[in-house]
Amino acid sequence: MIRWVRATAVVAVATLLFPDVSRARAPEDLEAELERELGTARTTPVAAQLLPEISLVGTMAGAVFSDAPSPRLPAHEPWHDGFSLQEIELGFRSSVDPYVRADVYLALSLAGIEVEEAYATTLALPANLQLRAGQFYAPFGRFNQLHFLEVTPFVDMPLVNRRFFGGEQLRGMGVELSFLFPLPFFLELRTAAQTADNRLSFGVPAEDVHGAEDLLGVARLVASFDLGERLNLLGGVSYANGPNAEGPLEARPRTQILGADLQLHLRDAASRAYTALQAEWIARRAALPGGGVREGGAYLWLVRRFDAQWEAAVRADWMGLPQGRTFGRPALDVHEAHLRYAVRRDFHAAHDDGHVAGAPSFKPFGQRRFGAAISFYPSEFQRIRLQANYDFLPDERRGIQEYFLQYQFVIGSHGAHVF
Amino acid sequence: MRIALWTCLAFLLAPLASRAEVRVAATLPSLGALAREVVGAHGTVEVLAPPNQDPHFVDGKPTLVLRLNRADLLVHAGGGLEAGWLPTLLAGARNGGIQPGQPGNLEVVGLAGPLLEVPDELDRSLGDVHPGGNPHVWLDPRRARRIVGGIAERLAELDPDNAEAYRANARRFDARLERAIAGWEEKMRPHRGRGLVAYHKSLTYLIDWLGLEAFGTIEPLPGIAPSPSHLAQLIVRMREAEPKPIVVAERWHNQRTARTVAEKAGAPLVVLPGDVGSTKENGDYLSFIGDLVDRLEKALAPAR
Numbered sequence: 216m217i218r219w220v221r222a223t224a225v226v227a228v229a230t231l232l233f234p235d236v237s238r239a240r241a242p243e244d245l246e247a248e249l250e251r252e253l254g255t256a257r258t259t260p261v262a263a264q265l266l267p268e269i270s271l272v273g274t275m276a277g278a279v280f281s282d283a284p285s286p287r288l289p290a291h292e293p294w295h296d297g298f299s300l301q302e303i304e305l306g307f308r309s310s311v312d313p314y315v316r317a318d319v320y321l322a323l324s325l326a327g328i329e330v331e332e333a334y335a336t337t338l339a340l341p342a343n344l345q346l347r348a349g350q351f352y353a354p355f356g357r358f359n360q361l362h363f364l365e366v367t368p369f370v371d372m373p374l375v376n377r378r379f380f381g382g383e384q385l386r387g388m389g390v391e392l393s394f395l396f397p398l399p400f401f402l403e404l405r406t407a408a409q410t411a412d413n414r415l416s417f418g419v420p421a422e423d424v425h426g427a428e429d430l431l432g433v434a435r436l437v438a439s440f441d442l443g444e445r446l447n448l449l450g451g452v453s454y455a456n457g458p459n460a461e462g463p464l465e466a467r468p469r470t471q472i473l474g475a476d477l478q479l480h481l482r483d484a485a486s487r488a489y490t491a492l493q494a495e496w497i498a499r500r501a502a503l504p505g506g507g508v509r510e511g512g513a514y515l516w517l518v519r520r521f522d523a524q525w526e527a528a529v530r531a532d533w534m535g536l537p538q539g540r541t542f543g544r545p546a547l548d549v550h551e552a553h554l555r556y557a558v559r560r561d562f563h564a565a566h567d568d569g570h571v572a573g574a575p576s577f578k579p580f581g582q583r584r585f586g587a588a589i590s591f592y593p594s595e596f597q598r599i600r601l602q603a604n605y606d607f608l609p610d611e612r613r614g615i616q617e618y619f620l621q622y623q624f625v626i627g628s629h630g631a632h633v634f
Numbered sequence: 635m636r637i638a639l640w641t642c643l644a645f646l647l648a649p650l651a652s653r654a655e656v657r658v659a660a661t662l663p664s665l666g667a668l669a670r671e672v673v674g675a676h677g678t679v680e681v682l683a684p685p686n687q688d689p690h691f692v693d694g695k696p697t698l699v700l701r702l703n704r705a706d707l708l709v710h711a712g713g714g715l716e717a718g719w720l721p722t723l724l725a726g727a728r729n730g731g732i733q734p735g736q737p738g739n740l741e742v743v744g745l746a747g748p749l750l751e752v753p754d755e756l757d758r759s760l761g762d763v764h765p766g767g768n769p770h771v772w773l774d775p776r777r778a779r780r781i782v783g784g785i786a787e788r789l790a791e792l793d794p795d796n797a798e799a800y801r802a803n804a805r806r807f808d809a810r811l812e813r814a815i816a817g818w819e820e821k822m823r824p825h826r827g828r829g830l831v832a833y834h835k836s837l838t839y840l841i842d843w844l845g846l847e848a849f850g851t852i853e854p855l856p857g858i859a860p861s862p863s864h865l866a867q868l869i870v871r872m873r874e875a876e877p878k879p880i881v882v883a884e885r886w887h888n889q890r891t892a893r894t895v896a897e898k899a900g901a902p903l904v905v906l907p908g909d910v911g912s913t914k915e916n917g918d919y920l921s922f923i924g925d926l927v928d929r930l931e932k933a934l935a936p937a938r
Contacts, residue, residue, distance in 0.1 A: 308721075313735060316725060339730020343703065395703060395728055401696045439696040444684050447695050482693055485686040485885040485908065489693075522888065524859055594858050595762055626758065631722040634694045 267309030267317075270627040274301040274364045281616035285582060285606050290382030291322075291364060292371045293619055300325050301621070302364055306630060314339050320362065331362070332386070347391040347407075352384055354391060354405035354435040355453040356495050357476040358514075359384050366633045368518040368528035369588050370602045370619040375497045375512030375534060378582075379472065381415045385455065387431060388421060401439040408432055411457035415576045416470045416499060418460025429467070431457030447634075449478040461503045461546075461577075468502035480634070487523045492516070496536065501577050506543020510579040511536045524592050532584040539579020547578040583607045598623040656793045659705035659732070661716050662689050663909035664772040665742060665781070667919040669709050671807040672785045676796045680705070682723075685912035688886040690857075694719035702727035705738070706792055709785060712741030713749065713769030737791055745784035746771035750838050761855025774839035775815050775923050779808050814920055818927045819844070825934040829879025831872065831895070833887040837906075840926065849879040852887075852895055865895060872899035880904055880933045885912070902933040 278293035293299045303323040310316045316338060320331040334349030352360045358376050361367060363384075371377075376384065389409030396402040410424065411417035411431035419429045437451035453474040458467040476495040483489060498511030516530035541547070588602035604617040656677030660666035666681035673679055680701045683692040689711070702708065702723055710716055724733065731738035743749060749767025756765055771777045786804035790797035822844045829849030830841055835856050841848050850871065854864040872879055872895075882904045883892035889905070896903035906926060907913050916922040 310734060313733060314730070336725060338725065338728075338733050340728065343728050345726075345728050395699070395726075397703075399700075401700055403696070437696070441695065441697045447693070447697065449696065480693065480695075482687070487688065487691055487886070596758060629717055629762070631720070632691075632694060632718050633722070634696070634719075 267307045268628040268630070270304075270306045270308075270625060270630050272302075272304040272306070272365055272623060272625050274304070274621065274623045275299065276301055276370055276619050276621040278620075279618045282613060284615060284617065285608060290324075292377070292382055301370075304331065304362065304365065306627075308628075308630070310338075311335060329383075343395040343397060345393045345395075347393070348389075350386065350388050351391065351407075351409075352386045353409055353431065353433045353455065354393070354407055355385055355433050355455050355472070356435075356474040356497060357451065357478065357493065358495060361633060364623070365625075365630075368516065368526060368590065369530060369586060370600060370621045371586075371604070373495065373514035373516075373530070374532035374582060374584050375495070375514060378512065378534065379416050379497060379499055380413060383413075385413050385416070385431075385433075387412060389430070401437075403437050405435045405437075406433065414460070416455075416459065416472060416501065417457040419458050419467070429458055431455060445482045445484065447478075447480045449480070451476045459501055459503070459577075461501075468504065468507075470499060470501040472497060472499045474498075487520065489520050491518050491520075493518075498537065503545035503547075503577060506541055506545035508539065508541050508545060508547070508577045508579060509537065510534070510539035510577075523595075526590040526592070528588050528590075530584075530586045530588075532582075532586075534580070534582040539581070541579070545577070581609045583609070595629065596625045656707065656789060656796070657705050658707045658709060658789075659701045661692075661708075661710040661720060662772065663911050664778075664919060664922065665709045665711065667910040667922065668772070668778055668782050669707075669785050671919065672782055672789060672800050672804050674799065674803045676793070676799055677706075681911075682720075683909070685910060686885055686908040688884070689715060689909070690718055691886075692716070692719045694722050696726070698723050699726045702732065703729050705729065705732055707738050707740060707788060708732040709740045709742060711743060711769045711771070713743040713766045714764045715743075715769040737788065740785065740788050742781050742784070743767070743769050743771055745781050746774075746777040747780055750842060751835065761853075762857030764856075768835060768838045770836045771839050773837060773923075773926070774843040775811055775818070775919075776843060777839060778919065778923075779811055779815075782807055782811070810920065814924070818923065821927060821931055822934075825931070828877060828934055829872075829875055830930075831868065831879050831881045831901070833883040833892055836884065837882060844927075844930070847879075849875065852881075852883070852891060860891060865891070869895060869899045872901055878902075880930070882906060882930070882933075884908065904929050904933045 275298065276293040277298050279296055284294060291301050293301065305321040305323060307319040314337060315335050317335045319333040322329045322331040330350050332351050334347050334351045337346045340346060354360060358367070358373055359380060363372060387409035389407055391405060391407035393403060393405040409431045410419070410421045411429065412420045417431055424430060433453070433455045435451055435453040437449065439447060439449040441447055455472040457470060459470045461468055474495065474497040479492045481490045494513065494515040496511065496513040500509045501507055512532070512534040513536050514530060514532045516528055518526060518528040520526045584604055584606045586602060586604040588600055590598055590600040592598050600621040602619040602621070606615040606617060656673060658669045658673055658677060658679045659682060660669050660679060661682050663681050663683065663685040666679050670679045682698050682701060683689055710720060730736065733739060743766065749771070752767035753760065753763045753765065756763065772781065782804050786800045789800040826845035828846055830837065830846045831849050831852065833852045835851055838848065850868050852860050852865070852868070854860060878901045880902050881892055881896040883889065884906045885908045893903055906929065907916065910919060910922040911917055916925045
């Protein structure tokens with residue numbers, strides 16, 4: 216009897232002293248028991264399942280330039296000595312309903328917030344068709360459709376893309392219709408009509424659109440083949456046609472851009488390692504008041520992913536394929552004295568008053584660049600990258616050394632890798 | 635006369651109509667192999683992931699979109715396993731029937747019974763954890779039996795004309811699998827409780843089924859590369875253990891690290907070949923699991 220009383224007292228004291236432990240144990244044990252017997256798995260709470268996939272990618276860089284850097288847009292690329300926040304990308308992805316999914320990417324920078332992309336995509340249209348509507352990167356070429364900070368092996372953009380489309384790449388509000396051909400190999404046609412407010416090659420802001428001719432039309436045909444289990448070949452041709460901002464509103468001259476791209480991707484057997492070669496050529500022909508300009512450029516990069524942690528890449532950039540040529544007497548020299556920063560000035564001026572006198576962003580100037588980068592991934596969610604460029608401006612007879620150290624982290628859901 | 639003609643025509647066309655085969659796309663070779671057993675002669679099964687690559691890191695090649703475009707049923711592990719490559723392909727497939735939530739989308743982790751290693755806490759400081767639990771369920775053939783049943787039921791729903799055939803195929807395979815499981819369990823019975831050091835937590839269900847002990851992993855946390863200090867601790871623990879645990883790595887893991895750990899700890903190393911179809915001998919699910927069991931048994935036996 217006394218023993219029983221003593222035992223009860225001990226239990227009572229223990230319960231008083233450690234109430235949480237005694238209370239928490241029982242339901243946990245029971246839960247495990249129920250799981251075993253009934254086969255019920257613990258599931259994520261319903262509210263959490265209904266949230267879209269959310270990810271946040273922070274990218275920052277430190278840069279050193281040996282001389283005044285060649286024109287870079289103050290957007291996403293490091294363009295001055297010292298530290299810069301390249302971008303905080305906030306991504307939301309989810310099914311809207313069984314028929315449509317939505318993807319939204321907001322870019323936060325020290326200058327503010329910008330809608331990088333925000334579009335809805337149909338999932339179940341008949342006849343292999345797909346519609347996409349919203350703000351999106353134009354289906355032009357390979358690089359232009361990428362969120363380059365997250366998925367390319369370099370800190371900066373290829374020269375030709377930056378010169379023709381700018382730091383924000385070629386994008387706009389619009390609609391895309393694409394078609395997957397029912398063939399034994401992959402062949403896809405994408406066509407889009409978008410606002411043409413890209414300030415470097417086009418230039419009608421959304422509020423000035425009065426008809427279809429004020430929009431940018433883009434088409435891309437892309438094919439892909441597997442050459443064995445490990446090697447994949449992907450090739451595409453693209454075309455864009457839209458009004459540029461030069462001259463009076465009634466007689467708006469047009470810019471046409473043609474592109475071709477190629478990717479070879481060789482995966483190592485039973486390994487994360489791969490080797491990929493990517494090349495892209497883009498040529499632009501712009502009609503301007505008094506004449507026109509033609510110019511082209513290309514880049515080629517080679518990336519070697521050694522394993523889960525290390526990657527190395529080299530890139531060569533050329534402007535002058537074909538060599539810049541003017542027709543007639545287009546007004547290009549307004550900012551001649553400040554050519555080095557012409558593109559940036561144009562960008563700001565265009566934002567300030569809508570139109571720019573003269574078209575410095577169309578003025579051809581030769582440039583070549585060679586870059587090499589090495590990246591280290593401590594885990595799937597972090598990246599440290601070191602890159603060196605040699606930038607050569609033949610017209611100015613000078614070369615610039617550029618060094619970047621970049622850091623990137625990913626939190627939230629793990630988005631799909633781009634192939 | 636006219637009725638007779640129509641009847642003849644109907645009989646002539648009937649085989650054409652019934653030849654409308656069901657098309658299954660499976661993300662992983664094992665899941666494809668299980669689906670193949672159920673589908674039998676009533677359709678085709680295409681697999682997206684190659685058998686010798688880590689299922690987390692499959693290249694989302696555009697060519698794979700084609701296989702999804704024409705599929706009536708998509709069988710995927712789910713639970714976040716294919717999150718790095720499947721969503722983009724699925725969005726580009728232009729196939730409403732296999733989108734998440736549709737009858738043509740079958741997530742295997744939902745069929746395979748309660749998942750193991752459901753994290754109590756979700757944070758990336760714990761590595762690349764799967765919120766719903768470990769999704770590598772297909773390596774436990776007891777769970778594969780449930781998966782086969784689930785595939786049969788879903789195919790029966792999608793293709794009611796052949797429902798009985800799918801169920802019969804599943805029953806036949808289930809009986810074969812049941813016998814095989816008894817044989818494998820018998821073979822591995824002497825090794826119950828033996829320690830196994832896996833590279834990644836991808837062998838959890840195999841360990842659970844065979845009653846082995848998860849002694850540790852070469853990765854300190856899922857998806858985190860091993861540090862020297864973690865490896866040193868692991869090796870010291872392994873040296874002290876008796877009987878010695880075995881080291882098991884899949885082909886796509888860092889073989890040098892796995893070999894070093896095994897050598898320094900004086901433990902045997904087993905390299906698993908990949909998934910179904912990775913060698914000439916493991917072309918279907920039964921031979922694949924049989925192969926895994928043989929390799930483990932061979933490594934465990936001499937040290938006994």
